[in-house]
Amino acid sequence: MRPVILVSPSIAAAGVEMPDPSISVAGAYLESVMRAGGLPVSLPLSDDPELVADAIARSDGLLLTGGEDIEPILHRAEVSDALRATCFLDHPVRDAMELALIREAFRQRLPVFAICRGHQMVNVALGGSLFIDLPTESPGGVNHNQVPRRFEAVHPIHIEPDSRLAGIVGGLQLGVNSTHHQAVNQPASGLRAVGRADDGLVEAMEWDINAAKTNGWFLSVQFHPERLAPTLPAHARLFAAFVEACRSPR
Numbered sequence: 001m002r003p004v005i006l007v008s009p010s011i012a013a014a015g016v017e018m019p020d021p022s023i024s025v026a027g028a029y030l031e032s033v034m035r036a037g038g039l040p041v042s043l044p045l046s047d048d049p050e051l052v053a054d055a056i057a058r059s060d061g062l063l064l065t066g067g068e069d070i071e072p073i074l075h076r077a078e079v080s081d082a083l084r085a086t087c088f089l090d091h092p093v094r095d096a097m098e099l100a101l102i103r104e105a106f107r108q109r110l111p112v113f114a115i116c117r118g119h120q121m122v123n124v125a126l127g128g129s130l131f132i133d134l135p136t137e138s139p140g141g142v143n144h145n146q147v148p149r150r151f152e153a154v155h156p157i158h159i160e161p162d163s164r165l166a167g168i169v170g171g172l173q174l175g176v177n178s179t180h181h182q183a184v185n186q187p188a189s190g191l192r193a194v195g196r197a198d199d200g201l202v203e204a205m206e207w208d209i210n211a212a213k214t215n216g217w218f219l220s221v222q223f224h225p226e227r228l229a230p231t232l233p234a235h236a237r238l239f240a241a242f243v244e245a246c247r248s249p250r
């Protein structure tokens with residue numbers, strides 16, 4: 001039987017019942033999970049803790065997807081109007097639901113693979129910080145906002161040799177796409193940056209050596225492997241490793 005992979009949705013006024021609000025999950029996530037041997041399922045936007053706990057209990061893994069910006073007050077006490085104006089925020093229930101999904105998945109030791117916004121949200125859930133507007137708060141030498149080239153590797157990341165990510169990728173460098181406005185600043189306690197861009201920006205995280213002993217499988221990435229998996233085998237292997245972890249009893 002295929003492991004059931006819970007895929008976090010967004011909400012958009014689109015689809016056959018346009019303009020009614022509908023849950024929205026890009027097909028590339030679902031196809032990447034299917035090709036890796038998993039059965040992807042999603043759920044409505046809800047921050048009901050009982051519904052979230054039930055959904056996690058009936059799933060074998062959690063995939064957190066990309067999306068718009070995260071509400072800044074979730075990780076920073078004071079945010080200027082100018083900084084807030086740079087944000088294009090996602091639905092507030094999505095923020096609340098993902099925080100609940102992450103906490104419950106970690107509590108139940110479910111394997112978690114977190115992509116882009118998901119990578120940032122895990123850091124927020126565990127008490128880490130984000131750059132709210134990357135171009136002004138961390139103007140490095142790398143262009144991280146390359147939406148037209150989202151199906152191509154546009155910048156390299158450098159991978160820590162003793163990491164799970166290095167084992168999956170089979171090397172210490174990986175070309176990635178880059179379509180993000182925000183980014184991880186300080187990784188939360190328990191997390192370790194295992195991939196960085198040339199400008200030092202955190203592009204991948206895992207549990208640190210101590211947290212790994214008591215927690216389930218976890219990997220987060222700032223890039224979008226679901227868009228690269230059909231053409232670049234190392235990105236497909238990220239989904240394969242995740243789905244394989246979801247086959248084990250928690």
Ligand code: MN
Nearest residue numbers: 144177178222
């Ligand atoms: Mn990037």
